[in-house]
Amino acid sequence: MSEGQNTRVLLAERPVNRAPVASDFKIERVPVAEPAEGEVLIRNHFLSLDPYMRGRMSAMKSYAEPVRIGGVMPGETVGRVVASRHAGWRTGDTVMAHTGWQEYGLVPGERITRIDTNLAPASHYLGVLGMPGMTAYCALLYLGEPQPGQTVLVSAASGAVGQVVGQIAKIRGCRVVGIAGSDDKIAYVRDELGFDAVLNYRNSDGVAKDFDTLSREVAGLCPDGINVFFDNVGGVVHDAALSNIAQHGRVIICGTISVYNELEKPDIGLRWMRQLLVKRARMEGFLVYDHAHRTEEFRQTMAGWLREKRVIFKEDVAKGIESAPDAFIGMLAGANRGKQLVRFSQD
Amino acid sequence: MSEGQNTRVLLAERPVNRAPVASDFKIERVPVAEPAEGEVLIRNHFLSLDPYMRGRMSAMKSYAEPVRIGGVMPGETVGRVVASRHAGWRTGDTVMAHTGWQEYGLVPGERITRIDTNLAPASHYLGVLGMPGMTAYCALLYLGEPQPGQTVLVSAASGAVGQVVGQIAKIRGCRVVGIAGSDDKIAYVRDELGFDAVLNYRNSDGVAKDFDTLSREVAGLCPDGINVFFDNVGGVVHDAALSNIAQHGRVIICGTISVYNELEKPDIGLRWMRQLLVKRARMEGFLVYDHAHRTEEFRQTMAGWLREKRVIFKEDVAKGIESAPDAFIGMLAGANRGKQLVRFSQD
Numbered sequence: 001m002s003e004g005q006n007t008r009v010l011l012a013e014r015p016v017n018r019a020p021v022a023s024d025f026k027i028e029r030v031p032v033a034e035p036a037e038g039e040v041l042i043r044n045h046f047l048s049l050d051p052y053m054r055g056r057m058s059a060m061k062s063y064a065e066p067v068r069i070g071g072v073m074p075g076e077t078v079g080r081v082v083a084s085r086h087a088g089w090r091t092g093d094t095v096m097a098h099t100g101w102q103e104y105g106l107v108p109g110e111r112i113t114r115i116d117t118n119l120a121p122a123s124h125y126l127g128v129l130g131m132p133g134m135t136a137y138c139a140l141l142y143l144g145e146p147q148p149g150q151t152v153l154v155s156a157a158s159g160a161v162g163q164v165v166g167q168i169a170k171i172r173g174c175r176v177v178g179i180a181g182s183d184d185k186i187a188y189v190r191d192e193l194g195f196d197a198v199l200n201y202r203n204s205d206g207v208a209k210d211f212d213t214l215s216r217e218v219a220g221l222c223p224d225g226i227n228v229f230f231d232n233v234g235g236v237v238h239d240a241a242l243s244n245i246a247q248h249g250r251v252i253i254c255g256t257i258s259v260y261n262e263l264e265k266p267d268i269g270l271r272w273m274r275q276l277l278v279k280r281a282r283m284e285g286f287l288v289y290d291h292a293h294r295t296e297e298f299r300q301t302m303a304g305w306l307r308e309k310r311v312i313f314k315e316d317v318a319k320g321i322e323s324a325p326d327a328f329i330g331m332l333a334g335a336n337r338g339k340q341l342v343r344f345s346q347d
Numbered sequence: 348m349s350e351g352q353n354t355r356v357l358l359a360e361r362p363v364n365r366a367p368v369a370s371d372f373k374i375e376r377v378p379v380a381e382p383a384e385g386e387v388l389i390r391n392h393f394l395s396l397d398p399y400m401r402g403r404m405s406a407m408k409s410y411a412e413p414v415r416i417g418g419v420m421p422g423e424t425v426g427r428v429v430a431s432r433h434a435g436w437r438t439g440d441t442v443m444a445h446t447g448w449q450e451y452g453l454v455p456g457e458r459i460t461r462i463d464t465n466l467a468p469a470s471h472y473l474g475v476l477g478m479p480g481m482t483a484y485c486a487l488l489y490l491g492e493p494q495p496g497q498t499v500l501v502s503a504a505s506g507a508v509g510q511v512v513g514q515i516a517k518i519r520g521c522r523v524v525g526i527a528g529s530d531d532k533i534a535y536v537r538d539e540l541g542f543d544a545v546l547n548y549r550n551s552d553g554v555a556k557d558f559d560t561l562s563r564e565v566a567g568l569c570p571d572g573i574n575v576f577f578d579n580v581g582g583v584v585h586d587a588a589l590s591n592i593a594q595h596g597r598v599i600i601c602g603t604i605s606v607y608n609e610l611e612k613p614d615i616g617l618r619w620m621r622q623l624l625v626k627r628a629r630m631e632g633f634l635v636y637d638h639a640h641r642t643e644e645f646r647q648t649m650a651g652w653l654r655e656k657r658v659i660f661k662e663d664v665a666k667g668i669e670s671a672p673d674a675f676i677g678m679l680a681g682a683n684r685g686k687q688l689v690r691f692s693q694d
Contacts, residue, residue, distance in 0.1 A: 282631040282632075283629070284629040284630070285629075
């Protein structure tokens, strides 16, 4: 394959306190590299685009190192082995790896995971059976501890994590309320996923509602308070939810996408912390990698739910690696409909 | 005793978004009441003044009902039974009850707790062996889960709760850092309680330091981050601590005294919530009444520590019920030196 070209997306500039734009990325074509001893060359079929990547574009210290300027944008991919110098892998194997935003990835053999396309389509390993699905599963069940009959509120309810959270909460017998930002997302969450209620955090003109409105609307949909608040969003939606937390409620901080374009302003945060005291509520940050020991439990359980159609999962697929920056920029603004993927055009 | 007078302190006005002043209280003298069947009349020796009482002066919904205007200010007291129409109690018994800010209290017999003055002085049952001590014990050990060698940061370190928290953390082998607001508090915490380090959150002119200064100073005293942050304060001290939380750190929200005079402004809160995500930290509100089942464990353990002089406890005693409003106003401003009590002048 070494005679081919590898198209990849680099970080050209760090957006500071603003949304990323196309010129923050640079698309380049380089020859496909040869694997060294112990390495495997993967031709990618799907790239996962996830909100956490916005954090990696920032130089701010977080739970992972920033991408360097000129470095390949990071990301998880599924693809097929096209050349191997590692005894564990053969040409044709379907695998998952962190190769980043590029058509071909060169990876040490021990950093690759085999995936079973008989169990589920390859793309699912980047979504409902992958990191977002496992995030939903472990964070909801092990941090949120939802009990039958309790109210679970999910922000970004139609997103890669949110749609799974709500469905698992339904399986566990909870009353599930979602928050999303457009009519078609609302319809998907309510009509296809079966949430009990959904709230649009935007007015009909597309502008986000203010705190008082949101807090009142959340109170209306959660009259007994929120027992588990699964937050992917932060900001005013978080405030509105926390102002309605139930006694001994649990808040899972899974993402803060509403402030991802303002990471360098550390004074943006929640305003209702006193509710934690008043309600003896618990708030906890979550990172799926801390739960690696639950991978097998998660895979088996979720595969069963998918088979039984108790969980469905929507993917929003952009075409071609060149579309990755625009798809990513759109996802941060809420333009995606379900889990955002990039499908490589050579398939 | 019915021929005597009962001096008591009523709530005259609710302070809204300001510190309480003397005219918010009304002192009145009424005849001492006679106990009805099942009731006990107690002559109080000590009244406990606690920050939570500021919350009760507000009409805002919290974990307890507000005091009504014209109602007796609430509070825990120790005293002696002077008349009883309940089979369980006899004249002369030393007891603890919630009689409020008054010299005499009339209480149903089943709402009284016997105290053992052979084990400790009566006043201790309002402090190190009472609600503040049990708050420190249960919240630190059961929510904070401090491990030997870990760093525990305590705000309001010389207060009724803070001084006990730090000493228990030392007993558990932790490195303990305190935050307090005056030179003599600093000296007490460092020299008498044996904290490893103490930080003054005020400049030499008495003005509170800003976030950047506090955050840097906390970082200097907690170079490996804060494993357990026991917060009695909220506000900028909370922000400064949270900006230095360690991975998997635990934050106990026990009090928010810095914002008690701004309860009606709900948009005051912490700014560093994203740290919870980045560090997968946990923040949890605490109320001692949720831990009532641990009372006996606490009493036995703390009595042992007091006997062995592993825990000491400082009390700041005002004289006479008429002094209660000023002592309370002073405590909210940080004027007290240790646990604030009122000793009744008739003793």
